[in-house]
Amino acid sequence: xxxxxxxxxxxxxxxxYCFLMVIALVMTIRSHSYHQSKFFNSSKWISGNxxxxxxxxxxxxxxxxENARLVAENEELRKLLFNQNEQxxxxxxxxxxxxxxxxSADIIKNSIASPRxxxxxxxxxxxxxxxxxxxxxxxxxxxxxxxxSSKFATVQSVLNxxxxxxxxxxxxxxxxxxxxxxxxxxxxxxxxxxRLVPLVVGDTIVTGAMSSIFPENxxxxxxxxxxxxxxxxxxHIDVELFNDMSNIKNVYLIINKNKEEIQELExxxxxx
Amino acid sequence: MNSALILNGLRxxxxxxxxxxxxxxxNFLGFVNxxxxxxxxxxxxxxxxxxxxxxxxxxxxxxxxxFSDTLALxxxxxxxxxxxxxxxxxxxxxxxxxxxxxxFKNTTQIQRLTFLGLLVLIHQLxxxxxxxxxxxxxxxxxxxxxxxxxxxxxxxxxFSSLFSPQSE
Numbered sequence: 001x002x003x004x005x006x007x008x009x010x011x012x013x014x015x016x017y018c019f020l021m022v023i024a025l026v027m028t029i030r031s032h033s034y035h036q037s038k039f040f041n042s043s044k045w046i047s048g049n050x051x052x053x054x055x056x057x058x059x060x061x062x063x064x065x066e067n068a069r070l071v072a073e074n075e076e077l078r079k080l081l082f083n084q085n086e087q088x089x090x091x092x093x094x095x096x097x098x099x100x101x102x103x104s105a106d107i108i109k110n111s112i113a114s115p116r117x118x119x120x121x122x123x124x125x126x127x128x129x130x131x132x133x134x135x136x137x138x139x140x141x142x143x144x145x146x147x148x149s150s151k152f153a154t155v156q157s158v159l160n161x162x163x164x165x166x167x168x169x170x171x172x173x174x175x176x177x178x179x180x181x182x183x184x185x186x187x188x189x190x191x192x193x194x195r196l197v198p199l200v201v202g203d204t205i206v207t208g209a210m211s212s213i214f215p216e217n218x219x220x221x222x223x224x225x226x227x228x229x230x231x232x233x234x235x236h237i238d239v240e241l242f243n244d245m246s247n248i249k250n251v252y253l254i255i256n257k258n259k260e261e262i263q264e265l266e267x268x269x270x271x272x
Numbered sequence: 273m274n275s276a277l278i279l280n281g282l283r284x285x286x287x288x289x290x291x292x293x294x295x296x297x298x299n300f301l302g303f304v305n306x307x308x309x310x311x312x313x314x315x316x317x318x319x320x321x322x323x324x325x326x327x328x329x330x331x332x333x334x335x336x337x338x339f340s341d342t343l344a345l346x347x348x349x350x351x352x353x354x355x356x357x358x359x360x361x362x363x364x365x366x367x368x369x370x371x372x373x374x375x376f377k378n379t380t381q382i383q384r385l386t387f388l389g390l391l392v393l394i395h396q397l398x399x400x401x402x403x404x405x406x407x408x409x410x411x412x413x414x415x416x417x418x419x420x421x422x423x424x425x426x427x428x429x430x431f432s433s434l435f436s437p438q439s440e
Contacts, residue, residue, distance in 0.1 A: 012323065013322045013323060013326070013355070014355075016323055016326055016327075017326060017351065017355045020326065020327075020330045020347075020351050021348065021351060021352075024330070024333075024344040024347040024348045024351060025344070025348065027343050027344035027347070028343065028344040028345060028348065028402060030343075031343040031344065032405060037343050040334075040337070040338050040343055041338065041341055041343070042338065042339055042340070042341050044338065046338075047292075047338055047339045050289070050292070050293070050339070051292075051293075051339075054293050109339075110297070111296065111297075111340065111341070112299060112302070112303075113299055113302070113303045113304070113305050114340075114342055114403060115403060115404060116341075116342070118341035120341075154341060182404075182409075182412070183412075184302075185302055185303075246299055246302075
């Protein structure tokens, strides 16, 4: 017994190292294989407030460009509105007839250099944000909400190896999945498009109708180059994003009001 | 003793803030984000309780993980550096460092630079291996380790000469 105790005492640092290492490894493996940790992420009080304060200060430096960007978007939306042929329903603000609702938020933390990138935004459960809401910018899609705290939320970026978003080629119904191969932060990959689809470099890729997170036809990017995958039956397409992922400030969160109904129906169908 | 505790606590907080607010958003060449907080392990008192040191390292890595949503990657890297540090010190400073009156003052510039370089190298190697966690991306790991490692080393060397501690 004395010897065992002596042995443990003489190697106590190695034991401590192994113990702490096991804790860290378990956390790493869990976050690699499944969702981001619910308890430790940047939406929490301390990190959220530090990032919020820093973003408050630094946001003053980009106000002019941000303003120009928003005015350009308004211009585009006005054009759409004036050229709309059919009359919008009698009361356009009647929220019961709308399928989607939009909440705006600011990015307070962004990352693009890691294989699993997350963003943090300055709105949380208090403002009606919940897990699995779609996040877009004026130019295109950005990601999906992963965790929320009361005042902040983390967003899984499309630049994340765990991200898997339904996408299709514009003006057709051929759909595939959007993934990322970590090489370039402006280029994502579209896979599972069958070989018979006619493709042209420069074609626009938009979100598909298959997901209950994003509405259909939100722009993603354009085809940069494409080739066949190893099985020679599907395309492997490089998509250049419309968004400059390193420079985003204002985002919109999309709430799909029919989501629960869709998911319920799908769950029932799968059970049978 | 008390002043050393305050000094290290202050360093801890300032390094976490510097890392997450400045260096994590650097994106030099699109992917280089130097991990400068590794200089904490260079500055930490040479003669200290190893258990306390490892727990501090664990906590430092953990804080940075929470801020950058890379749960437990920085923790693994810092913990490993903290555990290996005595070995690196023996390698760089020879048996000298075990003497009672050993301090940074009686080491050469080259020795200190090697010490810092090895700390940075091991930290980066562990961090990026676990970040990518795939043998097929070996070249990507090497590219990241070398590009980020060199930038980190330069910035840490500048930091260490700018804020050279008087008391150690």
